[in-house]
Amino acid sequence: MKISKKDVEDIAHLARLKVDESLVGKYAEQISDILKYIDKLKDVDISGAKLVSDACFNTNILRPDVPVKSGGPAVTLANAPDRRGDFFQVPNTIKPN
Amino acid sequence: MNLQELTIHELSKLLKDSEITSEEITKQYLDRIEKYDNEIGAYITIDREYALKQAKKADKMISKGNASYLTGVPIAVKDLLCTKGVKTTCGSKILENFVPEYDATVISLLKNQGAVIIGKTNLDEFAMGSSNENSPFHLTKNPWNKEHVPGGSSGGSAAAVAAGFCVGALGTDTGGSIRQPASHCSVVGLKPTYGRVSRFGLVSYASSLDQIGPITKDVKDAAIILNCISGKDLKDSTSIDVDVPDYMSVFDEFEKTGLKGMTAGVPKEYLSVEGIDPDVQRVFLESKKRLEDLGVKIVEISLPHTEYVVAAYYIIAPCEASSNLARFDGVRYGHRSKESDELIDMYKNTKHEGFGEEVKRRIIIGTYALSAGYYDEYYGRASKVRSLIMNDFTQVFNECDIIISPVAPTPAFKIGENRDDPLTMYLSDIFTLSANMASVPGLSVPAGFSSKGLPIGLQIMAQRFDEKSLLKSGFGFEKSILAEAADSSGPAGKFCEL
Numbered sequence: 001m002k003i004s005k006k007d008v009e010d011i012a013h014l015a016r017l018k019v020d021e022s023l024v025g026k027y028a029e030q031i032s033d034i035l036k037y038i039d040k041l042k043d044v045d046i047s048g049a050k051l052v053s054d055a056c057f058n059t060n061i062l063r064p065d066v067p068v069k070s071g072g073p074a075v076t077l078a079n080a081p082d083r084r085g086d087f088f089q090v091p092n093t094i095k096p097n
Numbered sequence: 098m099n100l101q102e103l104t105i106h107e108l109s110k111l112l113k114d115s116e117i118t119s120e121e122i123t124k125q126y127l128d129r130i131e132k133y134d135n136e137i138g139a140y141i142t143i144d145r146e147y148a149l150k151q152a153k154k155a156d157k158m159i160s161k162g163n164a165s166y167l168t169g170v171p172i173a174v175k176d177l178l179c180t181k182g183v184k185t186t187c188g189s190k191i192l193e194n195f196v197p198e199y200d201a202t203v204i205s206l207l208k209n210q211g212a213v214i215i216g217k218t219n220l221d222e223f224a225m226g227s228s229n230e231n232s233p234f235h236l237t238k239n240p241w242n243k244e245h246v247p248g249g250s251s252g253g254s255a256a257a258v259a260a261g262f263c264v265g266a267l268g269t270d271t272g273g274s275i276r277q278p279a280s281h282c283s284v285v286g287l288k289p290t291y292g293r294v295s296r297f298g299l300v301s302y303a304s305s306l307d308q309i310g311p312i313t314k315d316v317k318d319a320a321i322i323l324n325c326i327s328g329k330d331l332k333d334s335t336s337i338d339v340d341v342p343d344y345m346s347v348f349d350e351f352e353k354t355g356l357k358g359m360t361a362g363v364p365k366e367y368l369s370v371e372g373i374d375p376d377v378q379r380v381f382l383e384s385k386k387r388l389e390d391l392g393v394k395i396v397e398i399s400l401p402h403t404e405y406v407v408a409a410y411y412i413i414a415p416c417e418a419s420s421n422l423a424r425f426d427g428v429r430y431g432h433r434s435k436e437s438d439e440l441i442d443m444y445k446n447t448k449h450e451g452f453g454e455e456v457k458r459r460i461i462i463g464t465y466a467l468s469a470g471y472y473d474e475y476y477g478r479a480s481k482v483r484s485l486i487m488n489d490f491t492q493v494f495n496e497c498d499i500i501i502s503p504v505a506p507t508p509a510f511k512i513g514e515n516r517d518d519p520l521t522m523y524l525s526d527i528f529t530l531s532a533n534m535a536s537v538p539g540l541s542v543p544a545g546f547s548s549k550g551l552p553i554g555l556q557i558m559a560q561r562f563d564e565k566s567l568l569k570s571g572f573g574f575e576k577s578i579l580a581e582a583a584d585s586s587g588p589a590g591k592f593c594e595l
């Protein structure tokens with residue numbers, strides 16, 4: 001599988017990631033090489049094989065539904081890059097005109 | 098006192114016999130780090146006050162007669178594990194100033210026993226790498242030869258143990274990140290069974306593969322740390338409620354029976370891996386012979402899906418990483434870009450400024466493989482191949498108690514040698530990835546040296562939750578190596594010169 005520079009840009013957008021223009025071409029090349037290598041998985045007969053999530057991690061692990069004390073806003077917001085009172089503050093979600 | 102040689106079990110005795118206090122020994126290690134770590138770069142953060150406060154507390158525990166093996170012992174911790182009140186960077190600019198509000202479960206367990214957390218060690222960013230070259234802060238150099246990498250991603254922890262900057266350390270292992278640097282630095286590294294040790298407070302890279310484990314000077318020390326950190330934790334639903342044996346009991350067992358009656362499997366597929374360095378080949382054959390001389394029966398086994406392990410891993414791990422790392426968006430913690438007046442731009446710029454090249458590369462691969470239309474082709478297929486790899490392991494453990502192999506195809510490579518070739522770097526994980534993919538435990542134990550004096554380890558793997566077989570065989574192997582080393586004048590020294 002070969003991926004183009006535009007693919008890299010589109011995928012980076014999906015991941016909410018900005019990639020330097022100078023790196024886009026390098027990533028396209030390197031990731032194409034990696035995906036080409038990964039294509040060897042197509043040689044494996046997977047008929048009848050289970051997903052690992054079904055084979056091993058298929059039991060829900062529950063814990064008792066008992067309320068415990070939380071740290072509260074002081075703990076939750078201790079590392080907030082920006083806050084207003086007990087809330088995280090973020091930039092506008094819609095670009096201002 | 099030679100700080101490089103001192104083991105946990107030796108120091109523990111000195112502390113209990115009041116030959117030295119924890120405060121004194123902690124100061125000696127801190128002074129040594131201050132003097133030499135600018136040459137090695139093992140640590141990201143050292144908090145002298147924090148360490149000495151714990152040491153004083155440990156001294157009180159000892160004077161009251163409440164000491165365990167780890168009480169008062171300086172332990173280094175990979176900077177991917179949350180430490181309350183102490184910076185936890187994950188080797189990333191995005192968390193450069195992050196100070197957790199809680200301790201990881203393993204840190205709480207160590208502290209409960211009175212261990213002294215002496216500092217936070219360097220790593221490849223978010224544990225993505227095999228050389229520590231992906232740390233944005235500084236390189237870590239191999240204490241055995243400073244032109245070479247220490248391995249990774251727990252390269253800082255392995256270098257700190259080898260250089261005598263701590264008595265033991267914690268690392269984490271997603272695809273070999275404990276075992277490979279341990280091999281490159283001539284120390285012991287143990288990746289426990291998935292679920293043996295709580296991951297609570299370990300910043301996730303690939304959640305179905307990550308596991309925390311000890312990096313130590315000898316096998317007995319690995320057992321001491323494993324005893325302390327193992328067990329079910331309500332805060333990690335993937336930790337498994339299986340009885341934790343006393344891992345120290347294996348050493349008594351060894352004294353009684355040795356390794357007689359054990360069977361070691363050698364996967365025939367591993368011997369045909371391309372690019373194995375002749376020194377690695379030689380040391381492996383010598384190690385096999387050594388185990389045979391100790392009474393271990395060697396059998397050839399087959400792990401037929403070995404050829405596909407790297408490919409399946411490098412889909413599963415980046416997929417999980419792309420999901421796990423989405424949380425670093427500049428909203429709740431960590432770096433936030435100041436270059437944005439709109440939310441989506443803020444996310445993009447924050448990650449752009451905060452993440453390094455390898456992390457971005459894996460996020461892109463993972464996002465691509467999980468995107469609509471490609472999910473079944475990549476993640477679905479890789480996950481099914483992983484279950485076939487697991488079946489291979491289940492099958493072979495009907496024929497043997499342990500599996501032996503090299504840890505890495507080459508000794509530590511030179512700094513910069515593989516930096517621009519990610520695929521070559523990924524392929525060097527061939528021997529270690531399987532243990533993570535199959536969720537089985539793996540140990541790296543020093544086995545010899547290359548002709549250029551670089552350390553080479555032996556990997557031992559066992560069935561899920563059979564860490565005892567790893568420790569027992571590793572201990573017998575180590576004992577035999579050390580006995581021979583004491584009698585020879587070759588590169589026998591277990592300790593490097595700084």
